[in-house]
Amino acid sequence: xxxxxxxxxxxxIGGPILGFLIVAMLALANQPxxxxxxxxxxxxxxxxxxxVAVWRVWYFVGMFIGGLLVTQVLRQGAxxxxxxxxxxxxxxxxxAIPLVFGGATLLGYGAAVAGGCTSGHGMCGTAQRSPxxxxxxxxxxxxxxxxxxxxxxxxxxxx
Numbered sequence: 001x002x003x004x005x006x007x008x009x010x011x012x013i014g015g016p017i018l019g020f021l022i023v024a025m026l027a028l029a030n031q032p033x034x035x036x037x038x039x040x041x042x043x044x045x046x047x048x049x050x051x052v053a054v055w056r057v058w059y060f061v062g063m064f065i066g067g068l069l070v071t072q073v074l075r076q077g078a079x080x081x082x083x084x085x086x087x088x089x090x091x092x093x094x095x096a097i098p099l100v101f102g103g104a105t106l107l108g109y110g111a112a113v114a115g116g117c118t119s120g121h122g123m124c125g126t127a128q129r130s131p132x133x134x135x136x137x138x139x140x141x142x143x144x145x146x147x148x149x150x151x152x153x154x155x156x157x158x159x
Contacts, residue, residue, distance in 0.1 A: 034120030036111050090158045
């Protein structure tokens with residue numbers, strides 16, 4: 001089978017598609033399209049709690065199945081990678097593992113405190129013109145820029 005998908009979808013194709021989906025969900029269902037919201041709803045569904053939006057459970061499951069489908073069927077298998085190759089080139093494994101774990105823990109805590117993840121606030125919240133989401137998105141971006149600058153200085157540009 002021929003290689004259907006390129007290595008990465010160009011931003012000028014993926015961005016408008018994602019923007020259309022976000023606006024369509026707001027217009028048709030008055031619901032934000034967020035990954036952390038889908039995770040929370042799936043967790044509630046598995047714990048048999050009430051008030052679960054079942055479509056979000058299917059959305060969460062679909063993200064996982066879609067990734068498998070694309071890598072296994074359309075791309076004829078995928079190379080298994082950690083996604084942290086640049087980090088592993090600079091830090092040994094014993095240092096990279098706690099860094100990734102700590103970052104993931106802080107990310108999860110921040111998403112819980114902020115009422116959503118970075119993409120949820122940045123795309124869905126700003127599309128709803130939420131002042132809180134605008135403030136959070138500015139904070140996320142400023143922190144990301146400052147962190148990138150610090151990492152570049154500390155690693156001599158290796159990261």
